[in-house]
Amino acid sequence: xxxxxxxxxxxxxxxxxxxxxxxxxxxxxxxxxxxxxxxxxxxxxxxxxxxxxxxxxxxxxxxxxxxxxxxxxxxxxxxxxxxxxxxxxxxxxxxxxxxxxxxxxxxxxxxxxxxxxxxxxxxxxxxxxxxxxxxxxxxxxxxxxxxxxxxxxxxxxxxxxxxxxxxxxxxxxxxxxxxxxxxxxxxxxxxxxxxxxxxxxxxxxxxxxxxxxxxxxxxxxxxxxxxxxxxxxxxxxxxxxxxxxxxxxxxxxxxxxxxxxxxxxxxxxxxxxxxxxxxxxxxxxxxxxxxxxxxxxxx
Amino acid sequence: xxxxxxxxxxxxxxxxxxxxxxxxxxxxxxxxxxxxxxxxxxxxxxxxxxxxxxxxxxxxxxxxxxxxxxxxxxxxxxxxxxxxxxxxxxxxxxxxxxxxxxxxxxxxxxxxxxxxxxxxxxxxxxxxxxxxxxxxxxxxxxxxxxxxxxxxxxxxxxxxxxxxxxxxxxxxxxxxxxxxxxxxxxxxxxxxxxxxxxxxxxxxxxxxxxxxxxxxxxxxxxxxxxxxxxxxxxxxxxxxxxxxxxxxxxxxxxxxxxxxxxxxxxxxxxxxxxxxxxxxxxxxxxxxxxxxxxxxxxxxxxxxxxxxxxxxxxxxxxxxxxxxxxxxxxxxxxxxxxxxxxxxxxxxxxxxxxxxxx
Numbered sequence: 001x002x003x004x005x006x007x008x009x010x011x012x013x014x015x016x017x018x019x020x021x022x023x024x025x026x027x028x029x030x031x032x033x034x035x036x037x038x039x040x041x042x043x044x045x046x047x048x049x050x051x052x053x054x055x056x057x058x059x060x061x062x063x064x065x066x067x068x069x070x071x072x073x074x075x076x077x078x079x080x081x082x083x084x085x086x087x088x089x090x091x092x093x094x095x096x097x098x099x100x101x102x103x104x105x106x107x108x109x110x111x112x113x114x115x116x117x118x119x120x121x122x123x124x125x126x127x128x129x130x131x132x133x134x135x136x137x138x139x140x141x142x143x144x145x146x147x148x149x150x151x152x153x154x155x156x157x158x159x160x161x162x163x164x165x166x167x168x169x170x171x172x173x174x175x176x177x178x179x180x181x182x183x184x185x186x187x188x189x190x191x192x193x194x195x196x197x198x199x200x201x202x203x204x205x206x207x208x209x210x211x212x213x214x215x216x217x218x219x220x221x222x223x224x225x226x227x228x229x230x231x232x233x234x235x236x237x238x239x240x241x242x243x244x245x246x247x248x249x250x251x252x253x254x255x256x257x258x259x260x261x262x263x264x265x266x267x268x269x270x271x272x273x274x275x276x277x278x279x280x281x282x283x284x285x286x287x288x289x290x291x292x293x294x295x296x297x298x299x
Numbered sequence: 300x301x302x303x304x305x306x307x308x309x310x311x312x313x314x315x316x317x318x319x320x321x322x323x324x325x326x327x328x329x330x331x332x333x334x335x336x337x338x339x340x341x342x343x344x345x346x347x348x349x350x351x352x353x354x355x356x357x358x359x360x361x362x363x364x365x366x367x368x369x370x371x372x373x374x375x376x377x378x379x380x381x382x383x384x385x386x387x388x389x390x391x392x393x394x395x396x397x398x399x400x401x402x403x404x405x406x407x408x409x410x411x412x413x414x415x416x417x418x419x420x421x422x423x424x425x426x427x428x429x430x431x432x433x434x435x436x437x438x439x440x441x442x443x444x445x446x447x448x449x450x451x452x453x454x455x456x457x458x459x460x461x462x463x464x465x466x467x468x469x470x471x472x473x474x475x476x477x478x479x480x481x482x483x484x485x486x487x488x489x490x491x492x493x494x495x496x497x498x499x500x501x502x503x504x505x506x507x508x509x510x511x512x513x514x515x516x517x518x519x520x521x522x523x524x525x526x527x528x529x530x531x532x533x534x535x536x537x538x539x540x541x542x543x544x545x546x547x548x549x550x551x552x553x554x555x556x557x558x559x560x561x562x563x564x565x566x567x568x569x570x571x572x573x574x575x576x577x578x579x580x581x582x583x584x585x586x587x588x589x590x591x592x593x594x595x596x597x598x599x600x601x602x603x604x605x606x607x608x609x610x611x612x613x614x615x616x617x618x619x620x621x622x623x624x625x626x627x628x629x630x631x632x633x634x635x636x637x638x639x640x641x642x643x644x645x646x647x648x649x650x651x652x653x654x655x656x657x
Contacts, residue, residue: 037385037444081631085638090383090444094581095630102623103331109618110335217452224445265460269453276431276449284439297304 008248010132013139014206016237016244018043020142021198023222023229023236024150025071025191031154031231032187033167033291034082037093039195040219041100042074046196048104051203051210052111060123060204064138067200068193074100075192079185086295097219108210122208136205138197143237146194151233163187167289170296180296195219217272224275230286242278246271305643312640320632327632328625337615345615346607346625356606361494362564364602366391368501369556370580371587371594372508373425377549379512379589381525382542386432386447387553388577389454390425394557396458397424399476399568402561403466406480413482418500418558425554426547428454433546437539443546451577459570466568476568485563497559502595504552509591521545553577575623582630601626 022043029036036042046067054063074096081092126140127133154160165173166183174180198218203210221243229236250267253259259267329339350356370387377384384390398421401413408416432446462474469477485495512518523531524538531538556576561568583601587593608622 035444037448077631081635081638085635086641087634087638088585090385091581091585091634092631094385094578095585095627095634098578098582098623099627099631102620102627106331106335106618106620106624109620217449220445220448220452224449227442227445263460263464265456265463269456269460272449272453272456276446279441279446280435280439283441 004252006132008245008252010134011248011251012241012244013135013143014244015247016240017136017139017142017205018198018201018218019222019225019240019243020147020237021138021201022195022219023225023240024142024146024233025194025198026222026226027150027154027229027231027233027236028163028187028191028194029075030226030292031167031289032163032184033170033289033294033296034078034184034188035089035093035223035293036075036078036188036191036195037090037223038074038078038096038100038192039093039222040215040217041097042071042192042195043199043202043215043219044097045070045074045100045104046199047203047214048108048210049196050200052107054121054204058121060121063204064197064200067196067204071192071194071196072189073192074196075188075190076185078192079188082295083181083184083188086297089293105212108212112210122203123205136201138201138205147233147237154233159186164289166296167291170291170294174296174298184296195222198222221272221275224279227283227286228275228279231289239275239278243271243275246274302642302644305641313637316636316640317633320629320636323632323636324625324629327628328621331624332617332621335617335621337611337617342611342615342617342621345611346604346622349610350603350606356610358489358492358494359606359609360599360602361498362602363605364598365495365498365501365563366556366560366576367579367583367598367601368498368505368595369559370553370576371583371598372501372504372591373549373553373556374580374584375587375589375591375594376508376552377545378584379525380521380538380542380545381528382433382436382546382549383444384429384432384447384546384549385444385581386429386450386577387549387580388573388575389447389451390428390550390553391557391560391577392451392454392458392573393428393550394421394425394554395561395568395572396454396461396557397421397427397554398558398561399466399479402479402483403476406483408480408482410482410484410486413480414485414562417479417483417562418555421558421561422551422555425557426551428554429546429550433543433550436546437543455570455573458568458572462568462570468567474570478567479562483562484566485559493564495559495563497556497563500555500559504555505591505595512591553580579626582626586630586633 022039026039049070050063050067053066054060078092078096081087082089123136125134125136162178162183165178166180170180199215202214225236225239228239250270254264254267325343332339332342350360370391373387398417401416401420432443435441435446436443462476466476468475485497488494488496488499520536521541524536524541528538560572565572583594583597587597604622604626608619611617612619
């Protein structure tokens with residue numbers, strides 16, 4: 001039996017897609033100086049709201065839009081807490097995650113109490129039957145549109161420049177007339193939308209249904225990828241692909257006779273361990289954004 | 300109306316802010332409770348008062364609060380020195396695994412040896428799970444938040460892997476471990492009650508933490524390292540060493556909590572042993588102001604709400620997740636309103652008028 005390399009590479013892209021969406025959202029947050037640990041809950045809420053809307057309207061597109069709105073609201077909550085009120089960002093983020101997961105599970109219990117998994121109309125793959133290129137629309141958008149666009153925005157646009165300024169040195173940005181709070185609000189709301197849409201990929205493209213613990217730590221993976229990629233778009237995308245590849249590899253190896261003796265859980269844990277190892281090797285001495293974790297107040 | 304910064308935060312506003320946060324939480328959660336078809340007032344009564352009215356209910360509250368005291372203390376000990384350990388969940392699970400090892404492989408030991416051995420093993424397991432992030436923080440300056448978080452799902456996978464593999468129940472074939480030997484049962488604190496001596500252990504840790512933090516030079520150094528690292532360094536305190544030790548102690552406390560849970564309640568290892576206690580520990584520590592007494596108080600409050608949520612799900616058909624919604628909303632409103640003390644409202648129109656009057 002030959003090793004199905006092309007299938008593994010195709011799966012790599014699919015697995016990396018939600019990570020790319022959410023990690024790019026996290027880059028926007030952190031470049032503005034905010035560590036958003038609400039990412040796990042925002043992805044979870046996006047997955048649920050997207051599924052819910054698609055289940056009732058029959059339109060996955062509408063579901064994706066609703067997920068984006070939910071993400072904007074989650075970002076707004078984080079912004080009120082961390083930008084306006086200056087609450088400790090770790091606490092605000094964990095609190096937001098706990099709240100959004102509890103609220104999603106609560107609504108799920110209320111609305112789908114029968115326990116049956118409703119299957120929605122989900123996105124279909126483009127170029128079906130072409131193997132490697134048979135991917136979901138959101139995968140194409142992530143790699144061909146979103147990543148290049150964000151790279152350009154951060155590097156060359158006025159908004160990107162203002163974003164980096166308030167994340168590096170808010171005092172100087174303020175002195176230069178950049179509205180620090182408003183820029184950070186925008187960053188958190190846009191970033192939240194991307195995170196929620198990444199979560200919605202799981203329900204609206206991959207599964208077509210919502211299951212408990214559907215995000216299962218992908219948000220934390222994204223936070224790690226952003227540090228690993230040093231807050232730069234392409235290295236973070238590369239990190240997501242590395243995770244996607246190890247995950248696709250373990251899925252493939254799990255059904256290979258040679259590895260069938262290895263416990264499945266060890267295989268699932270493997271990509272997490274690879275990310276920690278990657279952080280340990282390449283994460284040394286990284287330079288964090290200047291105003292990371294610090295609220296800004298005019299003196 | 301204008302919002303202005305205060306020159307200084309006033310201390311007497313803190314209890315007022317907490318009271319306002321409680322009211323705000325009740326208002327915010329009333330909507331979802333109504334949507335679920337329950338009466339909010341009846342639900343709040345179930346969440347707070349009902350569990351405390353019967354002896355059984357009181358026991359359940361203490362039982363539910365026990366793991367939260369451990370994880371809350373663990374998080375508080377680390378946060379106090381500025382080490383953001385968000386891995387109490389993983390460390391708790393590592394503690395359950397480590398305590399299960401003697402329970403499964405040395406089942407014939409008498410309780411007097413078995414219990415200390417299993418508890419020590421649990422503490423060691425938790426510390427071992429905290430070791431890697433702490434080591435990476437100390438020697439490679441890698442952010443502990445990410446590494447501790449990432450190890451949480453890995454710990455859960457380890458539990459599941461053991462239960463699906465070597466520790467699968469030989470009799471039932473279910474992914475639960477066999478029951479531990481008879482010596483591995485933490486005795487009840489009161490005959491006929493489910494409350495076990497894990498609570499006694501938790502209370503002892505609360506007292507020790509309180510004394511160390513408040514009355515010893517070590518406590519002073521720890522607080523200094525957390526509140527003003529540069530000043531602490533300047534006065535000769537080795538901040539990174541303190542953080543390293545606190546990280547390991549924090550992991551050990553969380554692991555001890557895991558051991559207490561399997562030895563006191565489950566008497567076997569199951570995949571659902573944690574129920575998010577580690578993450579809730581962050582809520583407990585924060586609401587408890589990172590102080591030992593505060594942790595105890597908040598753990599009891601959240602235990603009360605959790606037991607009430609179980610009760611409300613049976614009586615009022617209100618999904619249990621409402622309990623988690625209430626406690627996380629309470630966390631966010633308390634931190635938000637405590638931070639809002641920095642601001643004051645002024646009403647320029649009236650102020651001007653007053654000036655004209657005088």
